[in-house]
Amino acid sequence: MNIILSHLAFLFFSILILYLVRKENFSGAAHGLISFISVIFVFFITFSFHEVSNNKIVLFEFIENAPISFYIDSLGLVFLIISNLLWFCVAIYATRYLDINKYDKKGDFYIFFLISMFATNAIVYSSNLITTFIFYELLTVATYPLVTFKKDEESVNSGKKYLYYLLGTSIVFLLPAIVITYIQNGSVEYTQGGIFSSSNQIITFIALILFTLGVAKSALMPFHKWLPTAMVAPTPVSALLHAVAVVKSGVYIIIKIILFIFGIEVIKDNGAVFIILLASFTTIIASIIALKQDSIKLRLAYSTIGQLAYIVLATAILAPFSILAAVLHLAFHALGKIMLFLSAGIIATRVNVKYVSEMNGISTSLPYTSLLLSLGAIIMVGLPPTIGFISKWFLIQGIIDADMYILVAVIVLSTILNAAYYFPMIYKPFFGPSNNTFTYKEDMFLVLPVALIGLISVVLFFTAETFIIFIEQQILL
């Protein structure tokens, strides 16, 4: 049996097992184990990549010429590795985190978490828009119970908003966009070089706008509001789903649509400017809003919105180096942001600090957490010697290649803003006036997974070259 199908089948049956054996202690451990096995699957796929890549497996055809089918390409592989590795780290973190916070119904939590990761993996594997759409909606529906997990008034309202935005945009914009693609080209498969022809410019442009607005998971303005509201969820959800799996799926789909549905040639003179404008606007406005947020989680959420727009912007520039930067940033932002979220979660549970203004002097009781938080923040700002610098470097190189110098100003401005809102989070824990005395100590179970991610990010910085060469060979043919 094909390894991609085995991976999905494994995840699917794991969901069933978790559903049938709903015991609090079993679920957590089993969930950790499942994520570990999933990582092993991904390793196998990585090592046999040349055999499995671009091999389409059709599951069944329920709409003519638009079957449910899966494949893996190099762009997918990058996202796959990152999301599964981080899933494993968060799985360890989550067991401890849920214990400390004394949530009940932990069994349900793990089931929906697993379904979400199943949907994410399926999105990565999907080989056409229909399959993507199906698992895109599944991901929305499966994360809803996680957003409303606390079941209080606030989370129920946030959950409603979450669904309004994500389901609404997907029904009103994304679905017709896919149907237009289908009518126009008779196919919805991701194809190297795109399937749109440059003949009918108006329809292409309409489809592009619908796609860009429809994939609201990428949190481009004006449909970004769901992301901050989703922050009521427990930290593991905010970290893995709303900094990596869900939002990155959105961006991943947009990259795929730009490269493999429209194709660089068609989109170049047909709407790339629209995406660039929207993304630039989003990245700057989101950074300004982030500056005003005092809640740590909200500040991180708006930062995510800004950074996602970076990735979309980099793709829409369409220069080889900028696309490279997009793929790199997809992975690197995930690493950095998840460290920030997990550290923020530790701080919130251990010393009960949820606002930036209260962070003064927490490094005395949580030294490692503060260090990891700073590392994450530095990656986000993009300072050397961290991985964030690499992607920013290539992005600027791409901009220069494409002769869009004005965008350099956008990048510089947003970097300054990034630095401005991250600086207090680095400065205050270490050097802030510590007038309150925290007596709590580090909890190693919570810190270790974050440290592992930190380690991965450091290793990646030094081995970035192999990574880059791989992407260059595979994506920038």
Add this chain to the structure above:
Amino acid sequence: MSQLPILILVLPMLLAPVLLILRNVGIMHSLVTIVLFINFFLTIILFQHVSSVENILYEVGNWPAPFGIRLNADILSVFFLIIINFMSLLCIASGKNLIEEQVNKSTSNLFYVAWLLCTTGFSGIILTDDIFNLFVFLEISSLSSYFLVSQGNYKGSTVAALQYLFIGSIAAVFILLSIGIIYMQTGTLNMQDISMKISLVDYNNSVMLALGLFLIGIGIKSAMFPLHGWIIKTYAYSPSVVTTFFSGTSTKIGIYILIRIFFDVFNNITPLQNYHLSELIIYLSLFGILVSTAYAIKQQEIKKMLALSSIAQLGYILLVAMLLIPEGITASLVHVINHSVIKTGLFLAIAIIFLNNQNIKLDDLCGLGKKYPLVMGNFIILSLGLIGIPLTAGFISKWYIVLAMLKSEYWYFTIVVLITSFMTFFYIWKMIENIYFKSTDNNESVAIKNYQIACITILTTLTIYFGIDTSLTADVAESIAYDVYYGAL
């Protein structure tokens, strides 16, 4: 094999008088269930035969066609026949204690009789090839429907039945008048004969008048906006098992007659294009979808909310059919079957939880998720189907509807369809939030029978199955649509 069509009609009709002499409700119920099961089984065989071998034309009493009555089982009629007989069986099978609870003991045998006659009437409408015979069967089904509706033990039941009776009679008069005019013009009542002769008749105003009258009659029967008034009260105050049955069938019959008469019988003279009839219905449907969805969001009573939702969904069915392209007819037929399955399931779930409640309010749903996890799990999946989440039947419907809209000349109205279909989500979510996130002090609970859970699970399974494998819905609908469109039925 050639006797199958008449067998399907006669079996329930023969059982009906037998029930009158029976006293034991238990035996009655099992007899009816068995007969309906046999009937359903026969329709499956008929479907197999018609789809793989040939159409069956059965001449009743061996009188040759234009003079005698003929039954015509082609793929279009069998498609609807399966829906009717399946829903009838399912509702009776799951409705035993519902009927005991809600229907007066002394009239319960009459209830079963009316049920059987209603099923026969529906089947007859679908199978007959004679336009006057169609009217007769329509009356059989209508009269028994009025009785079924009146059997509810709610305050409004009698009024609802009377209202239904008045409006239904008006519809019948319109249809009868129209049939009379057609007979006058063509001198025949046989549908295939009419189809041939109508193009020879001078294309004049009286034919147009006949078709207009027919359209109004059918519009009432299929709850076409703005002729939908009866449906809300009827759904709200009928015995819940009747509501469940009607939600999947009675309005769909209207759709069948519409497709049969206007696309098949009068195909040659294209009545819908002339005088902008189709355009008129498209605008009315769009308006109806908007209004009824908006009212559904405001509505606090569950049954009325679902009834309003039905009006909107029927609006989609009519809307895409009136685009007059094969894709539109496909979408229409696909949505007929998918909406039947989903809405019947939703009504069934409500019915078995609120055995004897009048006016079920939104607040009554609070905390049900904990009390009835299985039923409510099904309810959620069916609701997701109604919203149109992928991997449910609703998504397939939506795909075909959007496809048809975008391919038609009315492509700019796609936006209305999309927005209203998103609005569906608002009222569905009100229910789901109450079910799962609110708690209640009311600790009474109804014992749910296993067979009821089985019935609703069948519908849920179908919802998911039709969302994955479309060979039974979309493929069949597509072949029917092209046959109808190119006059090759």
